Amino acid sequence: xxxxxxxxxxxxxxxxxxxxxxxxxxxxxxxxxxxxxxxxxxxxxxxxxxxxxxxxxxxxxxxxxxxxxxxxxxxxxxxxxxxxxxxxxxxxxxxxxxxxxxxxxxxxxxxxxxxxxxxxxxxxxxxxxxxxxxxxxxxxxxxxxxxxxxxxxxxxxxxxxxxxxxxxxxxxxxxxxxxxxxxxxxxxxxxxxxxxxxxxxxxxxxxxxxxxxxxxxxxxxxxxxxxxxxxxxxxxxxxxxxxxxxxxxxxxxxxxxxxxxxxxxxxxxxxxxxxxxxxxxxxxxxxxxxxxxxxxxxxxxxxxxxxxxxxxxxxxxxxxxxxxxxxxxxxxxxxxxxxxxxxxxxxxxxxxxxxxxxxxxxxxxxxxxxxxxxxxxxxxxxxxxxxxxxxxxxxxxxxxxxxxxxxxxxxxxxxxxxxxxxxxxxxxxxxxxxxxxxxxxxxxxxxxx
Numbered sequence: 001x002x003x004x005x006x007x008x009x010x011x012x013x014x015x016x017x018x019x020x021x022x023x024x025x026x027x028x029x030x031x032x033x034x035x036x037x038x039x040x041x042x043x044x045x046x047x048x049x050x051x052x053x054x055x056x057x058x059x060x061x062x063x064x065x066x067x068x069x070x071x072x073x074x075x076x077x078x079x080x081x082x083x084x085x086x087x088x089x090x091x092x093x094x095x096x097x098x099x100x101x102x103x104x105x106x107x108x109x110x111x112x113x114x115x116x117x118x119x120x121x122x123x124x125x126x127x128x129x130x131x132x133x134x135x136x137x138x139x140x141x142x143x144x145x146x147x148x149x150x151x152x153x154x155x156x157x158x159x160x161x162x163x164x165x166x167x168x169x170x171x172x173x174x175x176x177x178x179x180x181x182x183x184x185x186x187x188x189x190x191x192x193x194x195x196x197x198x199x200x201x202x203x204x205x206x207x208x209x210x211x212x213x214x215x216x217x218x219x220x221x222x223x224x225x226x227x228x229x230x231x232x233x234x235x236x237x238x239x240x241x242x243x244x245x246x247x248x249x250x251x252x253x254x255x256x257x258x259x260x261x262x263x264x265x266x267x268x269x270x271x272x273x274x275x276x277x278x279x280x281x282x283x284x285x286x287x288x289x290x291x292x293x294x295x296x297x298x299x300x301x302x303x304x305x306x307x308x309x310x311x312x313x314x315x316x317x318x319x320x321x322x323x324x325x326x327x328x329x330x331x332x333x334x335x336x337x338x339x340x341x342x343x344x345x346x347x348x349x350x351x352x353x354x355x356x357x358x359x360x361x362x363x364x365x366x367x368x369x370x371x372x373x374x375x376x377x378x379x380x381x382x383x384x385x386x387x388x389x390x391x392x393x394x395x396x397x398x399x400x401x402x403x404x405x406x407x408x409x410x411x412x413x414x415x416x417x418x419x420x421x422x423x424x425x426x427x428x429x430x431x432x433x434x435x436x437x438x439x440x441x442x443x444x445x446x447x448x449x
Contacts, residue, residue: 001091004245007078007286011241014068014076019235022070022077026233027265029066033059034270039314041269043306046313047115047356047391053317060277060318061085069282070235078236080285088285089323096324097290099253101151101197103222108150108197110291112324115317115358118384121351123376124151124328125365126199131156131415136180137187138421142369144191145424148376151197153328153363155184158203166203173209177201181218198223199363200255207239214250225255230283233265233275244287256283256292258315262307263299269307272296273314280319293328293363304333304350306398313357320358329354330364331375339413339430342404344371344437349397351375352382352446356390368418370426374438381447393445400444 017025037055042048048056065082096112110122127139139156143149158176159165166176180203188194201224204210210226213219228244230236247254260266260275276294283292296311297303316327331351333343344366351365362379366372382390415421418430426434442448 001288002084002285004241004286007241010078011071011074011076014078016075017077018075019070023265025067029063030271030274033062034274039270039274041307041310045391046306046309046353046394047387048314048317050321052314053321056273056277056314057318057322059274060281063274063278064281072235072237085281088281093322093324097326099290101222103195106193106195110326110361112326113358113360114320115356115387116384120379120383121355121359122361123149123365123372124153124361124363125149125372126152126154127156128154128364129156130159133158133161135415135421137183138419138424139415140184140187141191141424142419143372144188144193144196146369146373148373152199154199155202168205173204173206174212177203177209177213195222200225200227207242210243211246221251225253227255228287229257230279232260234279234282241286248288253291254287254289256287256289258283258292259295261299262296269311272311276315277318284325291326291328295330304346309353313353316357316359326360327358328361328363329359331362332364341433341437341440342401344434345397345440346401348375348378348441349394351379353394355379355383356385356387368415370431371434374434378441378446397444
């Protein structure tokens with residue numbers, strides 16, 4: 001592995017280039033490689049075959065080796081040899097990754113898996129998004145009280161604590177984040193899961209704010225991850241390198257995430273799959289983590305379309321076969337929050353595809369604890385399904401999603417509309433809607449029984 005200090009050297013002495021010039025070189029090289037390997041999006045095969053997965057991997061290796069990573073602050077290119085990139089992949093492949101979070105009875109180990117493993121992805125979902133002070137703890141409890149949920153992928157952040165708004169790079173960032181952590185700890189103690197993994201730090205975003213949250217009673221190596229996400233496409237800065245070094249020194253698992261956008265520098269699903277693999281390899285080169293999530297969406301923010309799911313699967317299968325790092329994903333509906341039958345059905349089909357893609361964990365699954373549980377149930381009963389059968393099931397459910405009326409997709413529903421924030425139980429009308437969605441999924445072929 002390349003040491004962090006070598007990234008500083010290459011960041012200071014690599015070829016000088018403007019960001020726009022790097023983006024142009026990236027796009028041109030990406031198009032060249034997609035054509036060279038004959039990679040084509042096929043909406044009829046949302047679970048790609050082995051040959052396509054391997055082609056996506058090879059193109060990703062050549063993309064990173066061909067153009068490198070771009071340092072936004074020094075405006076220089078961090079160059080790699082093809083041998084260095086292949087070595088990164090080989091070292092992971094020869095020792096498939098895993099990592100244990102939590103302590104004692106709250107321990108959970110995330111392990112590399114394949115798309116045909118009967119063991120499903122770990123339900124590692126959390127309360128994502130922005131919460132209100134009044135129901136912050138209740139929101140987290142809705143997840144933590146679910147026995148099938150093994151860790152929190154993320155906890156929510158506050159937009160405002162009293163009259164204090166957290167501002168990046170100021171004491172308020174730390175003040176609000178420490179209040180949040182106190183509430184998280186109180187909640188986990190209340191449900192009897194005090195040493196549960198809490199996932200990604202949410203409110204703090206600066207180097208100083210992040211480091212201030214690490215320590216006894218706050219976040220420690222067993223219950224946190226620190227974001228060192230690569231910046232699309234193939235870009236980084238000093239913060240990513242400093243925090244990667246901090247994670248390595250403190251034994252903290254970095255939060256790695258590889259995302260590319262369809263319709264931006266990547267023209268289509270084929271481009272996007274290759275780009276995600278190159279971003280993954282670039283991120284592994286400096287962060288050296290055991291887990292990495294994939295995500296893609298369109299320019300308008302919409303996601304979960306067949307094109308997104310094909311790219312998502314192709315990148316995950318490329319990693320499954322050739323890198324063997326633990327890949328994670330999300331199960332979230334298109335253009336909205338969970339509150340309707342349409343949205344839960346859509347989120348569930350994405351979770352099923354995650355399982356068939358060889359993903360190891362689901363870090364967002366459902367807007368509340370009960371729908372995370374239902375999404376987890378669907379992964380449990382479809383794990384290990386033969387790829388062609390899984391592909392048909394996914395397509396059948398997506399066809400049903402297309403039948404829902406636009407009015408059935410609503411957004412920004414607060415947690416307090418879904419759960420009673422005193423009893424921390426789902427409201428009857430919400431639970432009824434979820435059970436209706438489960439019945440529809442069963443009718444479409446999800447083998448619950």
